Amino acid sequence: MASFKRTLLVVLAVMAGAAAAAAQPATSGCVTCHAGLAEARYAAPAADFGGTDVHRERGFTCVDCHGGDARATDKALAKAPATLYRGKPSPQAVVAVCSRCHSDAAFMRKFAPRQRVDQAVEFAASVHGQRLATGDTAVATCTSCHGAHGIRLVSDARSPVFPLNVAGTCARCHADPAHMKGYTLPGGEPLPTTQVADYETSVHFAALTKANDLSAPTCNDCHGNHGAAPPGAGSVVNVCGTCHTVFATKFALSTHSQIFDRGCVECHGNHAVLEPSDTMIGTSGDSLCAGCHSDGDSGFAAAGAMRREIDRMKAAIDASRALVARAANAGMEMSDQELALREAFNHLTLARTEVHTFDPAAVSAVLSKGLAITTAVDQAATAALEEWRFRWTGLVASVIAILVTVVALFFKVRALDRDHGLRA
Amino acid sequence: MAGRAIVAWLDERVDLSGLRHFVAEKTVPVHAHKVWYYMGGLALFLFLVQVATGILLLLYYRPSASEAYESVKFIVSTVEFGWLIRNVHSWSANLLVLIAFIHLFSTFFLRAYRRPRELTWLSGVALLFLMLAFGFSGYLLPWNELAFFATKVGTGVAGAVPVVGDFLVRFMRGGDEVTGATLTRFYGLHVAVLPAITTVVLALHLLLIQRQGMSVPIGVEKRAREGVPIAQMPFFPNYVLRDLMWWFIALAIIAALSVFSPWELGQKADAFAPVPAGIRPEWYFLAMFQLLKMLPSHILGLEGEMLGVLGFSLIAVAVLLVPFLDTRAARGEPNRPLTVIGIVGLILFIAFTIYGYVAA
16 A cells, blocks of 8 residues: 555656646636636636646646637637537546546656556446446546646645545545435445544544654545445455554464454454554453453453463563663663663564464463563663662772771871871 | 881892982971862872773773774673773763862962972973863763764864864864764873873973972961971871872762762764754863853854864963963962952853753
8 A cells, every 4th residue: 555655656746847847827718718707617617727737737728628729719619519629527527538648558658657547447446436337426536536627746735635635535525414315335224424533533544644654544545546445344354454464464364364254343443443452352341352252262261361461571571671770770781671671572562463363372472582581681680789789888888998097097197297296 | 027128128229218318308388278289199099090990991992983882881781890990980080180170270379380380380281181181082982972972062163273173173083073083093092192191291290299399378488488487297107198098088989979870871872863962071171162152153253163262272371371471479479360360260160161061
């Protein structure tokens, strides 16, 4: 996903570079007339196209999509049948108009050689495309997401399909109950309109918007963009696994991969994927395992064992960290131990990954390496504290010895001074 | 008994009568300000501690950018009593500079530099400058982050010197930047060049003191001329044992500081790391550092930093030439304006040092 997104951004960045060189002013008869019209629906396209528009900047004009004669100054001549004037394309025609260029590899090579040319094919396979083919004109087409007259590059932060704006673009329809009325899930239930609201509570949304990680997933990363559709229960692991590869591999080897109908979603949810925590596993009431397993079955025992092992490791790291901090605060050199504790923490992270095998032995094997590290750290920190006590004992003994010597010297000097008549 | 036999054996071969006479006859004046006499002996003791601990550190220290930090870490964490030697070396170095400053100011205010002791003053000021050079070069040797960036700033200051500034910076750094070449350069300076020069200057300083004896304050000297005799105490054993008391007290203080407040090693120097917050030089350069930071970029059309460096250089020259500038002291007369200048200078030095700590 991330690599595709990067590739797309690179392609569009190259296009942006070309734009600067090939920028053309929008001077045509169409613009001259439309810009002066009072009705917004006629004037706005001319204004939008005259602003930032990737097509105009590459020399395309109104007639490339709408037909007509841009040189004509008379409305009737400009829109005469002989000019192949098409007017505003219908939703079905929009895809054809766009794909006339965007599906033509030879043509696109002149402008964006690395850009894909299969968007129309993908769209035809999408839920949007399939419904459009049945005559549903309320579904999204190219212009619904990209805009029509002020089309910006995907890499442009103001583009509606820039990663940070995708959820908002999808929400324009999918979060609108009136727009979505009548659409249903395969089971017949109404299609919910809470997906974006749920997504905005997720760890993915936080990564994208708070950590500014543009590789974090938004709607199109899981559903596809031109070929947008629900991933399907059987494909969820593959979809999540495009980023979470190790987890997907571990899960694929587990018994749960045969049992969980919805794969990762069973535990982590779909749109509202929350920050995972250790409380998700175990046998207590708030753990997810306890939702299916009960006391006496092997899964219940395995969940309890994994949680205990992880808690043990966490406690060991906390205890080691406190011990190392005590020694470091006492002035002992503990940087090697601080580094080792980071390695122990890495093993805790690996164990959390290993949980997706649902095999306590695998989790324990990883944690035993981490526990060996904390044991060695504890020994070193204890030895350091012992050494620190030795130093203090040595200091006290040395200072006492020195002070006794100083006092003895003081009296000796007084006696010598008296002998020399320097003191009464 | 064995001691006497050894002395007799030596006496027979190298004639110790001169030394015996020196020890028996040498005296030290006794007056209200005699406490300041101990500062010189204390500085000498701390210097000897530096030599001894420095030699021990040399056994394990490795002067290269890739190994310096690790070798110091090895010394403080693995070598038996390595922590003690390194901490004593670091704390003793700081106390040495402090005592050297006290020694300089006490000598200044007591006018002990006046004729015929001008050479003793010159060699003493030279020794203080040498101690500062020891401190500057030694600070970099652990090759940690703070020292690295402080040295970068410190050596960069030399760039403000007119005409030869760039050459000086390159000469000190061994290149355009502070690198491993700077480290080996500072190491050579710290363990070979500076000790060699110091040995000669220190020998001259001690020789002059023994030849000329202790100076007494102008007031005491005046009373002596008026017929009030100056009490004298035998150098050996009365004064030597007093010196020894001070040395022992210094040793206890260094030991306590080494255990109570070990010198931090910090992070290894990384030229590509962002400059850490709170970089500052050793405390004895802090007043100069703070003053340079506060100077405006341009003063009367000239670069502020350049004027600052020139000002410090002039102060250093003036301090060196004090015995020749203070003609009143040479005549045995008090010099109140100079005392005021000295007090103001001391207060400014302390104030800017404290301000440097607070500002950092």
